[in-house]
Amino acid sequence: MRILQLHSNFIVFKPVEKEINIAEEAEKQETRVEEVVVLFTAIEEGDNSAMAQKAINDVRAFLGKLKANRILIYPFAHLSSNLSQPSEALKIIKDMEAYAKEKGIETYRAPFGWNKQFTISIKGHPLAEQARSYAPAPAASEAQAPCEAKKEEEPVSAALKAEDKMQSFWHVIQSDGSLVPIEEFKFKGHTNLQKFSQYEIKKARAVTQMPPHVLLMKRLEIADYEPGSDPGNIRWYPKGRMIKSLLEQYVTARVAAYGGMEVETPLMYDFNHPSLKSYLNRFPARQYVLKSEDKELFLRFAACFGQFLMAHDAQFSYKQMPIKLYELTRYSFRREKSGEVVGLKRLRAFTMPDCHAFCTDLEQAKKEFMIRFDLCIDVLSNIGLVKDDYEIAMRFTKDFYAEHKEFITELSKKFGKPILAEVWNERFFYFALKWDLNFIDNQDKAAALSTDQIDVENAKRYEITFVDEKGEKQYPLILHCSPSGAIERDIYALLEKAYREQMAGKAPMLPLWLSPTQVRLIPISDKFLDKMEELSKQITSHCIRVDIDDSASTLQKKIREAEQEWVPYIIVVGEKEIESGMLSVRVRELKGQQQNMTTEQLIAKVAEKIAGKPYKPLPLPLYLSKRPQFHG
RNA sequence: GCCUUCGUAGCCUAGUCCGGUGGGGCGUUACCUUGGUAAGGUAAUGGUCGCGGGUCCAAAUCCCGCCGAAGGCUCCA
Numbered sequence: 001m002r003i004l005q006l007h008s009n010f011i012v013f014k015p016v017e018k019e020i021n022i023a024e025e026a027e028k029q030e031t032r033v034e035e036v037v038v039l040f041t042a043i044e045e046g047d048n049s050a051m052a053q054k055a056i057n058d059v060r061a062f063l064g065k066l067k068a069n070r071i072l073i074y075p076f077a078h079l080s081s082n083l084s085q086p087s088e089a090l091k092i093i094k095d096m097e098a099y100a101k102e103k104g105i106e107t108y109r110a111p112f113g114w115n116k117q118f119t120i121s122i123k124g125h126p127l128a129e130q131a132r133s134y135a136p137a138p139a140a141s142e143a144q145a146p147c148e149a150k151k152e153e154e155p156v157s158a159a160l161k162a163e164d165k166m167q168s169f170w171h172v173i174q175s176d177g178s179l180v181p182i183e184e185f186k187f188k189g190h191t192n193l194q195k196f197s198q199y200e201i202k203k204a205r206a207v208t209q210m211p212p213h214v215l216l217m218k219r220l221e222i223a224d225y226e227p228g229s230d231p232g233n234i235r236w237y238p239k240g241r242m243i244k245s246l247l248e249q250y251v252t253a254r255v256a257a258y259g260g261m262e263v264e265t266p267l268m269y270d271f272n273h274p275s276l277k278s279y280l281n282r283f284p285a286r287q288y289v290l291k292s293e294d295k296e297l298f299l300r301f302a303a304c305f306g307q308f309l310m311a312h313d314a315q316f317s318y319k320q321m322p323i324k325l326y327e328l329t330r331y332s333f334r335r336e337k338s339g340e341v342v343g344l345k346r347l348r349a350f351t352m353p354d355c356h357a358f359c360t361d362l363e364q365a366k367k368e369f370m371i372r373f374d375l376c377i378d379v380l381s382n383i384g385l386v387k388d389d390y391e392i393a394m395r396f397t398k399d400f401y402a403e404h405k406e407f408i409t410e411l412s413k414k415f416g417k418p419i420l421a422e423v424w425n426e427r428f429f430y431f432a433l434k435w436d437l438n439f440i441d442n443q444d445k446a447a448a449l450s451t452d453q454i455d456v457e458n459a460k461r462y463e464i465t466f467v468d469e470k471g472e473k474q475y476p477l478i479l480h481c482s483p484s485g486a487i488e489r490d491i492y493a494l495l496e497k498a499y500r501e502q503m504a505g506k507a508p509m510l511p512l513w514l515s516p517t518q519v520r521l522i523p524i525s526d527k528f529l530d531k532m533e534e535l536s537k538q539i540t541s542h543c544i545r546v547d548i549d550d551s552a553s554t555l556q557k558k559i560r561e562a563e564q565e566w567v568p569y570i571i572v573v574g575e576k577e578i579e580s581g582m583l584s585v586r587v588r589e590l591k592g593q594q595q596n597m598t599t600e601q602l603i604a605k606v607a608e609k610i611a612g613k614p615y616k617p618l619p620l621p622l623y624l625s626k627r628p629q630f631h632g
Numbered sequence: 633g634c635c636u637u638c639g640u641a642g643c644c645u646a647g648u649c650c651g652g653u654g655g656g657g658c659g660u661u662a663c664c665u666u667g668g669u670a671a672g673g674u675a676a677u678g679g680u681c682g683c684g685g686g687u688c689c690a691a692a693u694c695c696c697g698c699c700g701a702a703g704g705c706u707c708c709a
Contacts, residue, residue, distance in 0.1 A: 057634095210702060218643085227682095227700065286709085301709085337633055338700095340707060429709070448708075525666050553671090560670035572669055586669065594669070632643025632659060 001047045001092075003055060004040040004076070005062070006120065011038050011072060013118035015111055020086055023113025033072050033108050037063060038120065040076035041096070043089035052096040060103060072108040073097055074118075086113065170197065173394060173419040177409020179401070182420075190418055195444045196391040197420050212442050213495035214343040220566065221630045222491065223344060232341035232348030234488065237630045238619035239516035244351070244487055246514055247383065249614040251353045251484045252328055254379050258371070260326030260355045265306020267331075271296040275312070275462045276305060288333045288348075299333035303354035304480065308462040311358060317467040318360045321476065322368050326355040332486075344492035345447050351487040357479040358459075360466065365454050365477045366407050369433075372481050373411060376437065376450035379483045382613070384494055384511040385439065387417060390449065394435040395422040404433075411435070430457035437485075439493040442500055449485030449493065454478075498566075507588050509566045513613035516620070518606060519546040520567045522558045524574030526550070531578055535599065536622060542603045543615040549624045563592065569602065 014030045039059065063069055075093055077083055084092075090112045100107040110116060170182040172193070187194035217223045222240035226233055236244060256262060268290065269276055287298035300306065307325045316323055331349040340346055357372070359365040377387070392415055394408065401408060401423065412419050419435075434453035438446040459465070459475035468474045484490055498508035512518060519539055521532050532548045539546040549558045555572065562570045570586040577583055582596045597605070620627050 061634095214702090225701080231700075286707095334708090337707065339633070339635095339703095339705080342702085346708070431709095443703095522669085524668060527666085552665095553667095554665085555667050555669065557671055558669090563670055570669080574668060576668080584669080592670080629642070629659070632641095 001044055001051055001055060002042045003059075005059065006038045006040070007068065008036055008038050009121040010034045011036060011074075011118060011120045013074070013110055013116050015114040015116050017115050018113060020113045022086055022090065024090070024111045026111035026114060031108075031110075033070070035068065036070045036072050036108070037068055038072045038074055040074050041093065042075075042077055043084050043092045045084045047084055047088075047092055049092060049095040049099075052092050053099050056096055056100045056103065056105075059100070060105065063105065069104075070106040070108070071100060072110065073100070074110040075112045169423045169425075171421040171423055172197075173408065173412045173421045175413050175416060175418070177405060177412055179421060179423070185418070192388075192440045193391045193418055193420060195440050196393070196438055196446050211343050211345065211496075212499035213345070213492050216495045216499065217344055217491070218631050219564075220495075222495075223488075224631060230348055231338060232336060232346070234344065234347060234349070240491075242516055242616050242619040243491060243510070243514050246614050246616055247484070247487045247490055248328055248330075248351065248353075249616075250382070251379060251487070252326070253614065254375065254382075255324075255326045255353065255355050255483060258324070258355075258375055260324045262326050262328075263307065263310060265303065265310065265327060266300070267333075268297040268299050269305050271298055275308070286335050288335050300329065301332050301334045302352065302480075303327040303329045303332070304356070304458070307354070307356050308458060308464060308478075311356075311464045312462050316358075318469060321358060321360050321466060322364060322479075323358045324355055325358075326353070328353045328487075344488045344495070345441075345445075347486070347488055350489070353482050353484055353487070355481045355483065357481070358464065358466070358476040359479065360468070360474070360476060362454075362477060365479060366404070368479060369452060369454065370410070370414075372452050372479065372483070373414060373435075376452065376481070376483045377415075380437070380450060380490075383484060383490055384514070385449070385490070385497065387415070389493070389497060390437050390439045391417070391420060391446075392435055392437050393420040393422060394433070395424070395431075396433045397424045397427050400432050427456075430455050431480075432456050439489075439496070441493075441496040442503075447489055447492065449489060450481075450483055451485065452479060452481040455480055507563075507566075507591050509568060509588050512568055512606065513610040513615075515566065515568050516545065517547050517562075517565065517567045517618070518544050518610075519569045519571060519602070520562045520565075521546060521548045522555065522562070522570065522572045523548070523550070524555060524572065528573055528578065532573060533622075535573070538599060539603060540617075542607055544603065544606050544610075545616075545618045547618060547620070547622055547624060551625050559586070563588070569606070571602075 010032060012030055012032045015026045015028050037059065041055075059071060063071070073093060073096055075089070083089065093109070093112055097107055097109050171179040172182060172185040173179055182197060187197075217240070220239065221237045222243060223237065224235050225231075226235040229235075252262065271277070271289070287301060290297050290299070307327060311323075311325065314323075328351065330351045332352045332354075333349050336346055336348055341348060355372075357365075357368050359368055380386075380390070394411070396408070431453040432455075434451065436448040436451040438448050440446055455478040458478055464476060464478070465473040466476050494510055494514070498510065502508040509515065521536060523529055523532050529548070529550060532550075536546045536548055549562065551558065553561070559570060559572070566588065568588045570588075571577075571583050572586075573583070581598060583599060583602060585595050585597055585602060586592050587595055
């Protein structure tokens, strides 16, 4: 679409004769419009109504600057050598006109398909003359294949449009599996579910505070924004990298134990690959796009692509199923709109464990779904997020519920708390059933962590088949599961949870296995440093992270700083301890209460609490005096 | 992306409305202090006032554009 925009004192035009047979009806008389922004407009191959709206929105922004509110849409074919079919062009022109009127712009239009004579007087100011052109999005132009040309809107936005039109009905699933309309549900005792419901349905919030986890992630030197990158691409300091890495290792180990086969797939894919193209069309255009020579690539926004392409080429039969492929994507990329990117909660580059299970039929899928439901809840609780911290939403169609009520009942019984249900009349997405588990933060906002879904479309789209008992090819059902959700988001949830506990009067902390320093040794004086080092070696040999504060500050200040770093065990060591062998341990989870114990008792206590979790050594130098400060 | 608010040293912040030599705290460094469970003392160091343009004799301050953040809208596959 090309538009020549002229801020005019006036324009006079007169239709002379029809140029094409589908020209609109018009009278051959002069029209004069004063003080108007004239839009000479050419509609090109591949243009669509979304683009028409975009163009009008741009014009609107412009009108604001010019303090004008009158436009004339003037069809003007001469701006382009790549015109669309006249019928299509007329439709889009009309869309522009309708949309502009809807937006309250005083809109005039010159007739389409006529040879017209005109006189125009253009204002002299710098903004008076503007030319703009709108090219279709790459996927959209591809999809404008002849057979699809009659489609009303660009395929890329099909999913979005569907969402606009889609009606959902909100219910609560009680533990007996019955559905109660949300208006009738008594939320007493379920305040988080109520907050979550309101977040999902009304989207009603009013907060002016900075998200607590953003301040914490900086202050604790976990992560920070990186101004040198795109928003939502995060910088991880040593402590943060360690935390993130431990979570990655933990989730990966759990999925491996469940039977997921870890694979690795490319970060970028060809826009024009046939399977990918139609999958992309199911989603809003939110990709990072990059050009490499004459190829157009996009960065993956999930692990689906690589795993599906792999499954497409794999040979398997019902005997091997369910087959589970797993990848921890570092990273998945989604170009979320700038206003949506927040701290560690919503990123443009994030780390997502993604496990797909290929199942023979719905029975097998349901069975697998149940196993993974348990897995997800257990993984989260080991990460440090328990059932009180989140709520579940389940989404399905009316028909699915009717047919599989027992199954849904079983899931809700397992969860043991009421579940928010979104019920659709028809299926809009590629899944038949989906649940997501949502953390509710200090601003009463929800963020999805774990999720699983039964995908009934993509096997066909990617031509993924298995051989059944009769030797015939069949399409499997595909389950998509992220047992923990994005790793960054887990950290967000842990920080928000810690903040909440602080507000409730507790000492905020991370789970022990994720604490960068688990034990801090504070010598009373430099002369004990040698002893400290011995002690630290003894503790470290049990895979416990210990460090030594050898800085020049006072004892009290060192304790204060250790507390501010959320160190779980702080040990002051002087003459007394070295002589008696009894350590005086300040225990954070007991609000700083001091306990006397031997080194062995301390080691046993810590080891017990971190049993079964992955270990990484201290991410920073042993001595605090050797550490740089990453954040003021 | 849109609307609103904000951006002052590594960090927190005063000053901006009403233009006229940018002030404090934390940190860092040095010296003193060698301390028994949440901030010891003194001094030094540190600023293209987010970036670019404009108005003005003069801009952190007023105007325009851009970048970044927060909140709201929208969105979250």
